[in-house]
Amino acid sequence: MDxxxxxxxxxxxxxxxxxxxxxxxTLELHDITIVDKVKLKxxxxxxxxxxxxxxxxxxxxxxxxxALGKVFFPDASPSVQMIAALGTFSIPFLVRPLGGIFxxxxxxxxxxxxxxxxxIIIMAASTFCIGLIPSYASIGIWAPILLLLCKLAQGFxxxxxxxxxxxxxxxxxxxRKRGFLGSFLDFGSIVGxxxxxxxxxxxxSLLSDASFLDWGWRVPFFMAAPxxxxxxxxxxxxxxxxxxxxxxxxxxxxxxxxxxxxxxVSFKEIATRYWRPLLVSVGLxxxxxxxxxxxxxxxxxxxxxxxxxxxxxxVLIIIAVMIGMLFVQPVIGLASDRIGRRPFVIIGSIxxxxxxxxxxxxxxxxxIALIFVGLFMLAIVLNCFTGVMAxxxxxxxxxxxRYSALAASFNIAIIVAGLTPTITAALVDSxxxxxxxxxxLMFVAVxxxxxxxxxxxTANRPxxxxxxxxSSKQEAKELLIETLDHIEQSVEDIDGExxxxxxxIAALELRKQRYIDLHPRLD
Numbered sequence: 001m002d003x004x005x006x007x008x009x010x011x012x013x014x015x016x017x018x019x020x021x022x023x024x025x026t027l028e029l030h031d032i033t034i035v036d037k038v039k040l041k042x043x044x045x046x047x048x049x050x051x052x053x054x055x056x057x058x059x060x061x062x063x064x065x066x067a068l069g070k071v072f073f074p075d076a077s078p079s080v081q082m083i084a085a086l087g088t089f090s091i092p093f094l095v096r097p098l099g100g101i102f103x104x105x106x107x108x109x110x111x112x113x114x115x116x117x118x119x120i121i122i123m124a125a126s127t128f129c130i131g132l133i134p135s136y137a138s139i140g141i142w143a144p145i146l147l148l149l150c151k152l153a154q155g156f157x158x159x160x161x162x163x164x165x166x167x168x169x170x171x172x173x174x175x176r177k178r179g180f181l182g183s184f185l186d187f188g189s190i191v192g193x194x195x196x197x198x199x200x201x202x203x204x205s206l207l208s209d210a211s212f213l214d215w216g217w218r219v220p221f222f223m224a225a226p227x228x229x230x231x232x233x234x235x236x237x238x239x240x241x242x243x244x245x246x247x248x249x250x251x252x253x254x255x256x257x258x259x260x261x262x263x264x265v266s267f268k269e270i271a272t273r274y275w276r277p278l279l280v281s282v283g284l285x286x287x288x289x290x291x292x293x294x295x296x297x298x299x300x301x302x303x304x305x306x307x308x309x310x311x312x313x314x315v316l317i318i319i320a321v322m323i324g325m326l327f328v329q330p331v332i333g334l335a336s337d338r339i340g341r342r343p344f345v346i347i348g349s350i351x352x353x354x355x356x357x358x359x360x361x362x363x364x365x366x367x368i369a370l371i372f373v374g375l376f377m378l379a380i381v382l383n384c385f386t387g388v389m390a391x392x393x394x395x396x397x398x399x400x401x402r403y404s405a406l407a408a409s410f411n412i413a414i415i416v417a418g419l420t421p422t423i424t425a426a427l428v429d430s431x432x433x434x435x436x437x438x439x440x441l442m443f444v445a446v447x448x449x450x451x452x453x454x455x456x457x458t459a460n461r462p463x464x465x466x467x468x469x470x471s472s473k474q475e476a477k478e479l480l481i482e483t484l485d486h487i488e489q490s491v492e493d494i495d496g497e498x499x500x501x502x503x504x505i506a507a508l509e510l511r512k513q514r515y516i517d518l519h520p521r522l523d
Contacts, residue, residue: 032476033242033469035174043172043241044181046234047165048188050120053227054161055192057127057154060220063200063300063315067217071135072144078305088147092155093418096411099159104407107160108400111244112168115160115403117235122157124228126150131221163393163407170394171241174471175479176337176460182391183333187326189386193296194322196220201315243466247399270405276454277396281409283451284392287349288385289417290444294437295378296322298421302437303363303371306428313368321375325383332387340459341388342452348384349448355381356438356445364434378441385448395458398465461486 061068069078069085107115130150136143165185173181199220207216271278296318303314336344355377362374397405420440427436460482462468468483470476516522 029476029480031467032480033246033467034473034476035172035242035469035471037471039239040172040181042234042238044169044184046116046231046238047168048184048191049227049231049234050116050123050161050188051165051185052188052192052195053120053127053224053231054123054158055189056196056227057123057192057221057224060196060200061297063197063318064217064220065301066304067213068147070213071217072133072147074136084144088144088151091148092151092158093415095152095155096159096414096418097408099156100163100407100411101159101404102156103160103164104404107164107167107403107407111240112164112171112403113235113238113240116164116168117232119157119161119164120228120231120235123154123161124224124231126153126157127221127224128228129153131218131224159411160403160407163410164403166390167394167402167406168238168241170391170463171243171399171466173391174469174475175462176475177471178395179336179341179388179391179459180330180333183330183336183387185390186386187329190322190325190329194319194326197300197315197319197322199223201319204315242469243399243463246466270401270408274397274401274405278405278409280451280455281393281396281406282413283447284345284385284389284455285410285413286417287345287352287444287448287451288382288389289414290420291352291378291382291385291441293417293420294424294441295375295382298424298437299375301421301425302428305425306434307364307366309371317368317372317375320372321379324376325379328380328383329387332383333391336388336391337459340457341392342455342457344384344388345392345448345455346452348381349445349452351381351384352378352448353442353445356441357435360435360438392455392458395461395463399463400465402463402465 065085068088072088073080073084103115103119106118127150130147133143133146133150162185166182169182169185170178200217203216203219204212300314300318303309303317332344359374359377362370362377365371365374393406393410394402424437424440427440428434462483468476468479470479
């Protein structure tokens with residue numbers, strides 16, 4: 001079998017096999033996208049650097065939260081200072097859905113590359129401005145207000161950042177390497193976090209406590225300017241994704257009036273038609289990011305404030321854990337291309353459920369080696385999620401709504417995830433229980449298990465609404481055979497469903513005739 005008819009342009013409800021735009025109406029070898037390696041490297045670099053910058057800020061903010069509490073909330077108790085500083089970190093997550101909706105619509109209309117260039121400008125500028133804000137002692141209440149405004153601007157831009165970057169990499173990546181290449185997006189996140197934490201540690205070692213509180217904490221935020229310029233250059237140099245270009249080409253084939261007058265896809269329609277991938281997306285984002293924020297944003301404050309460890313030692317342990325995560329991250333992505341994404345989501349969730357209490361027992365023990373082991377146990381679990389998330393989420397939705405749908409679902413979930421440091425700090429402070437973070441993670445693990453059970457496997461399959469993508473001509477031939485075999489099997493499955501429906505219809509017709517036979521005036 002060399003070709004197979006493709007008689008409809010509509011997006012199917014099932015995720016595979018996708019109905020894809022082709023040149024001749026049938027799927028042939030020339031329809032397989034062979035990815036340009038140079039363009040692919042540019043795309044990954046541009047996406048990963050922007051994501052690294054986002055998490056550079058998160059890392060810096062988490063590790064200087066104690067200083068920000070003293071600078072911007074000096075009249076409060078140490079516990080309230082910590083909660084207030086972490087609250088300023090969490091509140092911007094409330095505006096992320098607005099940014100997600102705005103940039104999602106823009107990304108589906110004008111392209112991924114343009115939107116990612118805009119988000120990195122806003123993110124760099126708002127992060128830089130945090131370093132310029134005078135202290136509470138200088139301008140009073142305006143200090144925390146300005147801090148909140150900068151964080152809100154960050155939240156708005158980040159609303160379109162991660163999802164756009166994940167889509168950018170996924171739409172460039174070959175089908176058989178999407179997991180491995182997508183893992184470098186969160187690899188960039190960890191690098192950004194490690195860099196931010198490392199800068200804080202370096203400054204604290206070079207400066208006195210008074211100097212750090214006076215001006216030293218500002219230095220990491222000023223670094224956002226040069227990082228932003230580099231990221232903007234890389235994103236401006238990168239080309240638009242092949243999948244989005246295919247979408248534009250398909251639209252150009254249609255009548256222009258129909259294209260211009262086509263009603264926009266509303267979130268209500270997306271939620272009605274794609275409710276299952278939306279729920280799976282929300283579950284995966286919740287599980288991943290609550291674990292992420294618990295481990296990498298809240299734990300430094302937990303170690304220093306609640307367990308009274310040296311701030312320097314606590315930061316160094318977290319940095320060592322994150323460096324370990326860097327080695328595991330691409331391994332998980334590579335393995336997911338071999339055995340699938342679902343196994344890692346389910347295994348990671350079960351691991352989180354089983355290991356949360358033992359990990360915190362080691363952390364609370366007080367010995368540095370045991371603290372590291374406890375944190376690294378949680379880090380490996382986190383790698384199971386971050387290693388597959390960037391390749392899993394974009395595969396759930398078709399090209400024409402991918403940015404809008406993913407940004408909406410991602411940022412709805414991130415509201416809850418972003419509140420994790422604040423809620424956890426408040427609960428630990430009010431109850432005095434040092435195991436509350438473990439209980440929190442165990443609850444999240446249940447969400448992850450349910451998500452893993454209901455999610456559909458997307459590894460080694462084309463993105464919905466896009467042609468298969470390969471890294472070489474030989475791989476393209478192999479993908480064509482696999483795709484056609486998969487389509488044949490799907491046609492057979494549909495034939496089977498039709499037979500079942502015909503049998504049900506025949507049974508209903510027989511039942512109907514029996515009723516008619518019993519009625520004297522019906523024939």
